[in-house]
Amino acid sequence: MLKKQPLRLAENRVWRMYTGGRLLDRFLGKPGPADGHFPEDWIGSTVLARNLGHDRQGTEGLSYIITPGGERSSLKRLLEQAPAALLGEEHYRKYGSNPGILIKLLDAAMRLPIQVHPDKGLAQKFFNSPFGKTEAWLVLATREINSSPPYILFGFREGVSWEHFVAAVRGNNSPALEQCLHRLPVQAGDVYLIEAGVPHAIGPGNLILEIQEPTDITIRAEKNVGEIVMTDEVAYQGLTLEQSLECYRFEPLTVDETLRKYKLKPRLIKERPGQGREQWLISYTDTPCFALRYLEVESYWEVEGHSTFHYMIVIKGKGRLVAEKATADASTIIIQRGDYFFIPALVSYRIENLREESVEIITCWPPQS
Numbered sequence: 001m002l003k004k005q006p007l008r009l010a011e012n013r014v015w016r017m018y019t020g021g022r023l024l025d026r027f028l029g030k031p032g033p034a035d036g037h038f039p040e041d042w043i044g045s046t047v048l049a050r051n052l053g054h055d056r057q058g059t060e061g062l063s064y065i066i067t068p069g070g071e072r073s074s075l076k077r078l079l080e081q082a083p084a085a086l087l088g089e090e091h092y093r094k095y096g097s098n099p100g101i102l103i104k105l106l107d108a109a110m111r112l113p114i115q116v117h118p119d120k121g122l123a124q125k126f127f128n129s130p131f132g133k134t135e136a137w138l139v140l141a142t143r144e145i146n147s148s149p150p151y152i153l154f155g156f157r158e159g160v161s162w163e164h165f166v167a168a169v170r171g172n173n174s175p176a177l178e179q180c181l182h183r184l185p186v187q188a189g190d191v192y193l194i195e196a197g198v199p200h201a202i203g204p205g206n207l208i209l210e211i212q213e214p215t216d217i218t219i220r221a222e223k224n225v226g227e228i229v230m231t232d233e234v235a236y237q238g239l240t241l242e243q244s245l246e247c248y249r250f251e252p253l254t255v256d257e258t259l260r261k262y263k264l265k266p267r268l269i270k271e272r273p274g275q276g277r278e279q280w281l282i283s284y285t286d287t288p289c290f291a292l293r294y295l296e297v298e299s300y301w302e303v304e305g306h307s308t309f310h311y312m313i314v315i316k317g318k319g320r321l322v323a324e325k326a327t328a329d330a331s332t333i334i335i336q337r338g339d340y341f342f343i344p345a346l347v348s349y350r351i352e353n354l355r356e357e358s359v360e361i362i363t364c365w366p367p368q369s
Contacts, residue, residue, distance in 0.1 A: 005323045006312070006333065006349060007065040009340040010072060013038040014049050014061055017225040020109040023141050023207035027105065027315075028338040035109040043103040043340045044311045044364075046076040050216040050237070061216070065342060075342065088308035088345035090369035100131070100366045101290045102214040103311055107207045109145060113235075114153060114177050114221040118247045119196035126239055127217055132196040134289045135212030136264075136282050138362065139190040140315060143205040150205040153181040155198055155262065156252040166245060169221045177222055182258055191264045191281050191292075197249030198262070209313065211282070211290050211364050219244045266294065276301045276358070284368045291365035296358045297351045305346040310365045312341040317359035320352040335359075 011028065013021075020039030025032075028041075042049075042061055049061035063075045076097075079086055083097035091100070117133030124130060142150040156165070160180045168176035181199055186206060194200050199221060202208060220235040236244040253261070264282060271277040275298055282292040295301060297319060314335050321333040321341070335341075335351075343349070343363075353359045 004344070004347060005331075006321060006347065007342040007344070008333070009043060009075070009342055010064040010066050012042045012045060012061075012063045014040045014042050016040055017228050017230070018108055018110055018112055019226065020107040022107065022109065023143060024105055024107040027140065027207060039108060040104050040106040043105065043313065044075065044099060044342055045102050046079065046099060047102050047214045047216055086309060086344045087366075088369070091308045091345070091366055094369050095367070098214060099309070100214060101364065102212050103313070103364050104210040104212070105140075105207065106202070106210060108202050108204055110204050110226055111153075112202045113223070113225055114181065114199055114201045116199045116219050116221065116247050117196050118217060118219065122247055123215065123217060126243060127215075127237070129215055129217065131213040131215050133213050133215050133217050134196045134287060135194045135210055136287070136290070136292065137190075137192045137194065138209040138281060138292065139186050139188050139206055140209055141188055141207040142186065145204040148204060149185055150187070151183050151185050151203040152192070152206070153178060153201040153203065154184050154192065154194075155182050155200070155258045156180060156250060157182055158252045158254045160252050162250050165250075169245070170241065172223050174222050174224060182255055184255075191266075193262050193264055193282065193286055195249075195287070197247065198251075199248060209362060211292055213289055219247050269293065272301075275299050281362075288368040290367055293363045293365070295351070295361040295363060297353050297361065298358050300350055300352045302350050303348060305348040307345060308366055308369060309345050310343050310363050312343055313362045313364065314339045315360050315362055317357050318354050319359040320354060322350045322352060324348045
């Protein structure tokens with residue numbers, strides 16, 4: 001019966017070299033929110049975290065569902081047991097039991113290292129992976145750290161030469177590397193598409209929902225993470241410096257060109273007066289790798305079963321999730337901010353608002369089949 005109902009996902013915090021997590025703790029409703037080395041929550045993950053020397057059990061990064069009876073069960077194992085029924089026939093034929101996406105909530109208290117991710121071709125060439133790492137960010141909340149307004153570093157600036165950038169990488173020259181990229185202020189609601197090959201870094205004070213291809217392949221241009229200095233092995237993920245440089249798409253743009261190309265604007269899908277509205281934040285016309293929708297529920301909203309699965313993340317409010325064909329003990333679930341669900345293919349459900357303020361939900365969709 002699990003394939004006929006929404007499946008609640010357990011919290012899945014992952015260790016990282018950088019620190020953060022205070023805004024994430026607050027989002028999840030934890031008492032005493034604080035920064036630390038578990039600043040990410042991986043949602044619906046069948047991907048192992050690449051934490052060399054840290055994950056001794058070999059399972060860090062993998063998600064678990066919580067059954068209606070309160071038991072924890074591996075999502076990866078469940079998908080391997082019934083991939084077509086849970087993921088959808090078309091998705092299964094193309095991707096097997098792999099969901100094809102990974103969703104993260106991450107909150108950085110420091111600037112992350114400038115980095116890049118390989119496209120599918122280079123991921124296959126260097127890492128024997130069918131997936132690269134195109135990703136996208138939805139900013140959920142921000143804070144000032146050390147009186148610094150929140151920002152991101154994104155894309156090569158106009159006038160920067162490839163030779164200057166490579167010299168900065170070779171010298172691990174952080175100030176010079178920062179000057180190679182645009183520094184863009186951000187606020188809650190901003191959406192950026194980060195195609196494979198585009199250099200970037202999340203600045204301090206951002207709680208971000210990240211949807212991406214399902215890999216943890218990160219090539220760093222700089223090796224410093226606070227007081228930690230990465231080895232070449234860690235920074236370049238086992239590649240040589242020259243191989244790592246192949247992963248960058250050298251495309252210097254002005255600020256306006258960068259924003260027009262990579263900062264996305266919401267587009268209305270449907271609106272029902274008195275009930276709510278649904279918008280595309282990222283559609284398959286933006287990238288075939290994934291899609292992101294925003295749903296605002298004023299009273300109630302019906303979601304018809306789809307030919308493929310999706311993930312549902314509650315970002316605001318309190319409501320009720322009513323599934324049509326779930327077991328009796330799982331047909332109605334109280335939901336609130338910080339709840340995550342895996343919604344199998346063909347499962348229909350209704351969201352009912354329980355408060356005056358709207359329930360706000362993000363749904364995350366797999367690659368185009």
